[in-house]
Amino acid sequence: MQIDNLLKQINFIKEIDKLKYVQRKTKLFNSDRNENDAEHSWHLAMMTIVLAEHSDQKIDVMKVLKMVLIHDIVEIDAGDTFIYDTAKNHTNTDEELIAAQRIFGLLPKEQAEEFIGIWQEFEEGITDEAKFARSMDRLEPLLQNTSTNGGTWKEFKVPYQKVYDKKKAIKNGSSLL
Amino acid sequence: MQIDNLLKQINFIKEIDKLKYVQRKTKLFNSDRNENDAEHSWHLAMMTIVLAEHSDQKIDVMKVLKMVLIHDIVEIDAGDTFIYDTAKNHTNTDEELIAAQRIFGLLPKEQAEEFIGIWQEFEEGITDEAKFARSMDRLEPLLQNTSTNGGTWKEFKVPYQKVYDKKKAIKNGSSLL
Ligand SMILES: [Ca+2]
Numbered sequence: 001m002q003i004d005n006l007l008k009q010i011n012f013i014k015e016i017d018k019l020k021y022v023q024r025k026t027k028l029f030n031s032d033r034n035e036n037d038a039e040h041s042w043h044l045a046m047m048t049i050v051l052a053e054h055s056d057q058k059i060d061v062m063k064v065l066k067m068v069l070i071h072d073i074v075e076i077d078a079g080d081t082f083i084y085d086t087a088k089n090h091t092n093t094d095e096e097l098i099a100a101q102r103i104f105g106l107l108p109k110e111q112a113e114e115f116i117g118i119w120q121e122f123e124e125g126i127t128d129e130a131k132f133a134r135s136m137d138r139l140e141p142l143l144q145n146t147s148t149n150g151g152t153w154k155e156f157k158v159p160y161q162k163v164y165d166k167k168k169a170i171k172n173g174s175s176l177l
Numbered sequence: 178m179q180i181d182n183l184l185k186q187i188n189f190i191k192e193i194d195k196l197k198y199v200q201r202k203t204k205l206f207n208s209d210r211n212e213n214d215a216e217h218s219w220h221l222a223m224m225t226i227v228l229a230e231h232s233d234q235k236i237d238v239m240k241v242l243k244m245v246l247i248h249d250i251v252e253i254d255a256g257d258t259f260i261y262d263t264a265k266n267h268t269n270t271d272e273e274l275i276a277a278q279r280i281f282g283l284l285p286k287e288q289a290e291e292f293i294g295i296w297q298e299f300e301e302g303i304t305d306e307a308k309f310a311r312s313m314d315r316l317e318p319l320l321q322n323t324s325t326n327g328g329t330w331k332e333f334k335v336p337y338q339k340v341y342d343k344k345k346a347i348k349n350g351s352s353l354l
Contacts, residue, residue, distance in 0.1 A: 002231070009227050014320055016223060017206040020216045029194040039197045042219035045246050046193060050186045050288065054179075062239055069222050111227065143191055 005108040012106040018076045026141045035144075037072040044068035044136045051136070054174045057128040067122040067133040070115055074099040096123075135173025182285040189283040195253045203318045212321075214249040221245035221313045228313070231351045234305040244299040244310040247292055251276040273300075312350025 022037040045068050052061045077099035104115040122130050199214040222245050229238045254276035281292040299307050 006228075006231065010320065013220075013224055013227060014206060017220065017321075019219075020205055020212070021208075028197055029191060031198075035197070036216065038219045039213065039215035042196075042215045042222070042246065043190075043194065045219070045222060045242075047190055049243060049246065050190060050284065051183075054183065062242075065222075065239075065242060066226060069219065069226065107227065143187065144194075 008106060008108050009111075012103070015103060015106055016073055016076065019073060022072070022075045022079070026144055029144055037075055040140065041069055041072055043140055044071075044133075047136045047140065048133070051174075052132075055128070055132050056174055057132075059128050059132050063118065063129045064133045064136075066115075066118050067129060068136055070104075070119055071122050071133065071137065073103055074119065076103060132173040185283060185285050186288075189280070192280060192283055193250055193253070196250060199249070199252045199256070203321055206321055214252055217317065218246055218249055220317055221248075221310075224313045224317065225310070228351075229309075232305070232309050233351055234309075236305050236309050240295065240306045241310045241313075243292075243295050244306060245313055247281075247296055248299050248310065248314065250280055251296065253280060309350040 019041070020036055020038040023034045024037060024040055026035050026040075027033065028035050045065055048061065048064050048068055052059065052064070074096045078093065078095045100116050100119055104112045104119070106112075107115065121127055122133055125131060125134050196218070197213050197215040200211045201214060201217055203212050203217075204210065205212050222242055225238065225241050225245055229236065229241070251273045255270065255272045277293050277296050281289045281296070283289075284292065298304055299310055302308060302311050
């Protein structure tokens with residue numbers, strides 16, 4: 001049983017290697033290379049550890065870490081959704097739910113349910129942990145843009161107002177940020 | 178004071194973006210692209226969450242996560258050390274310590290000290306958390322190699338015995354693995 005679980009877990013660990021191939025629209029700091037979802041998720045985890053003390057609410061940092069580490073895994077099947085893309089809004093699409101069930105479903109049952117639950121909590125953005133995790137997800141591209149002369153925003157002609165509206169999501173997690 | 182800390186933290190968060198440029202010798206699963214340290218660290222964090230239940234000892238999973246997320250950050254200055262490289266063994270070199278002091282030193286004092294301490298604990302490999310974190314670091318390339326027909330090992334002509342010796346480090350973290 002423990003061996004059976006381990007084999008499922010190893011299988012999942014191999015499958016999620018694919019997240020390193022999912023390209024985001026954003027560029028690395030001071031570079032022309034696009035960021036991939038795996039290195040993006042690492043950066044959010046680092047931001048979580050470093051910035052957790054600024055949360056307005058007492059948060060379960062471990063849960064936030066799990067959220068940011070797994071939040072993009074569905075994109076292995078469902079692709080990246082650029083937050084300023086008006087055609088395809090970043091809602092919890094059917095496609096993403098099917099992806100979550102397939103990929104997290106590789107894990108032992110209990111763990112699969114835990115991960116799907118954490119991913120859904122992140123998507124809904126209601127709990128303090130989800131708000132903080134989503135703040136990190138919004139803040140990273142803002143930092144990137146300050147170091148590449150507004151690269152992505154210029155490229156996609158994002159109107160200022162939209163950037164401002166999205167930035168408000170950051171305020172939900174921390175009034176200082 | 179809180180703002181002062183935040184500015185230091187933002188500065189650190191921008192600096193560590195460079196980890197996405199540090200190339201490892203290992204290839205991605207089923208691919209010719211080299212893995213970078215940031216996506217590698219994300220994968221170790223995922224492995225930690227998924228596999229923590231198999232640890233022989235009761236471990237502080239949050240500390241292990243911090244270890245695997247930061248363990249390679251010194252390589253921004255000090256470069257990657259391939260574990261099968263005999264010329265430059267993976268010891269806690271002076272160069273790495275200077276790198277740790279510079280990079281973690283960008284953070285507020287208390288946080289800088291915490292991170293340097295966690296990195297040193299990982300390097301020493303004595304505590305249960307460090308043993309488990311190092312198991313993850315050894316296990317990832319083993320999994321990669323089973324999916325690319327022994328890519329890196331063949332390429333570097335690593336004798337079997339060396340691979341076996343390194344694998345023993347995994348046993349230190351979990352007898353099942
Ligand atoms: Ca290393």
